[in-house]
Amino acid sequence: MGLINDKAFDVLRSIPYLLEGVGITLEITVIALVLGTIAGLFLALCRVYGGSFLHNFAVVYSRIIRSLPLLVIVFMLYFLGSEIINIPAFWAAVLALAMHTSAYQIEIFRGAIQSINKGQMEAALALGMSKYQSIFAVILPQSLRRAIPYWANEATIVLKDSAMAYVLGITELMRRSEYVSARTAQPMLTYIVSGLIYLIMTYAFTKSMAKVESKVRIPGLER
């Protein structure tokens, strides 16, 4: 009963073991974020500037993926793996997280791109830049800055959602917490400890992204 008892020490002694799981949690999160950001940004560009095929693809992709629970995507990729090509559990989780976040990131980047005054593009074209040059030299540097707070929020969601990799038996923080909880018979204390670890990570990340945001802020501009 209660948090403080003779077995509580067992949980504390397991912290290094949990921290090894943090390494895997971060690995999953970072890879999923990189892939999801690349896909999300690319599809956002398709959605705003693409021809009708690419535009429609991005719209439908975003709609459908955002309607699917992450767990459904995780299992789809996992079983797709077992049925057709063999996707290891780790990659099924990473790809599912990447797909899931990419759909939200399409909306984040689309909003950021469309929030840039269209005169910016016209001025770039009028100088003789190609459309690609205009997008990469003028539109993206501004819209990416605007996207930072929304992207940072999305990134913490990916970090938290990475806990769902637990269902595939990947020994990240959540799965290790379960082992520790079972071994020590101290679920409350164990999950509070792992909750704290997640909290520290999301807090540190949010704070550092706020630093980044103010560092790249355009002087004089509101946002």
Add this chain to the structure above:
Amino acid sequence: MEMIQFFIKIWPELYKGLLVSLQLSAGALLLGLAIGLPMALARTYGKGLVKTLATAYIEIIRGTPMIVQLFIIYYGLPDFGILLDRMPAAIIALGINSSAYQAEYFRGAILSIDEGQGLAAQALGMTKSQTIVNIILPQALRLVLPPWSNELIYMVKYTSVAFLIAVPELMARGKMIITQTFKPMETLFWVGAIYVVVLSVIAKAVDIIEKKLAIPGFQMSRED
């Protein structure tokens, strides 16, 4: 054709799961509202310890995964002699999770009702609490509708984590069907399709309600 026959076969089971998912979402949203709104007021208007506690509550919940919250409530509370059934445990965990997000939506809406409105009411002789109840909240509640409907859609999706403590909701039924039929892709296809259809219907309905309730020329920007 085969797919459709399969669907007809598994639909009754999935339908039961869907109802559980919807019950979970509704329960969690209401609980989230009941906790979230006071938290928003406490964080916005509270002083000292009240404000600090509300802020800590909101930030701790938003900073940790939903699964951790679920496991603390379902596996952790029994350490303190509190044993909950799966369904109430899931509703409480999802509700607590939702409350932190709802609190932030409400706070955003309350803050965006310009100070002028509050000052004007106080100039009429209203007390602070009269102002909040009569002037600020009615406007904030309308303003909060778009982010709140996003939360609704989020909630329906995230009820699927209740599967992890074996609540027989849609995802869990799907998983059971997979074990019985050995048809994972077909089953997941239909589970996914149900989520897509249900969420589209909800999104559409919310859209209509929002248009009905909108105060002309008065809106908080919507993120998606």
Add this chain to the structure above:
Amino acid sequence: MKGEFLMTEPILRINNLHKKFKDTEVLKGVTLTVNEGEVVVIIGPSGTGKSTLLRCINRLTEPDAGEIYLGEHKIESAKSNLTKVRQRIGMVFQDFNLFNHLTALQNVAIGPIKVKKMNKKDALELAMRELERVGMADKAQNYPAELSGGQKQRVAIARALAMDPEIMLFDEPTSALDPELIGEVLEVMKKLADAGMTMVVVSHEMGFAREAADRIVFLEDGVIAEMGSPEKIFNNPEKERTREFISKIARLHGSDSEMPGTGS
């Protein structure tokens, strides 16, 4: 007055230009030739197609029919030559459209760097010279949001000049400015005209038009209603409509606006 300039070649020829947006016909056959070194000021009521005409010249808007030649070169939308043609045409917008994420200096240098592939060092030197030309050298390191409207517009002019254009288009360059900032921009434009730049200017600044224009074009309802020297248009226009419009803008803008040293 620049009337005595030797006007050699036509540099811009617009022939029978048509443009429709949905059902509304905005340009209904505009034909206009601009000679090298000439300053043409376009006036006309709101919504009459002035901006559309300018934007058709560098194809920010795609015309429906008619031809435009820049020198011997027919302007078409085949991508291959469009960016080439746009390099030769400078454009200055009503709301400046400076690139918000770049300093004044970078704003001016980006065209030469990205479009002309000039190396960075040369481009920055060139940009500095252009900023000096418009009197903005001391704000080279400032971002657009840190500049006043007049300063922004002068940087925008420098940005266009850095591409060494053969012709400059101005779309109401001073109408988004506070009255006290209009003078500094008109002054820069006047200097540019005196230096022999070919300019097509949509503007209702009467002082500037009188001083700098070689020709005034009165555009109304998508056609050129009347055109001629400033004296003719301002003092004895052929058409009653022109006279009415002139007196209307004289009332709105003051007959001789903030043109420095105009004084009359």
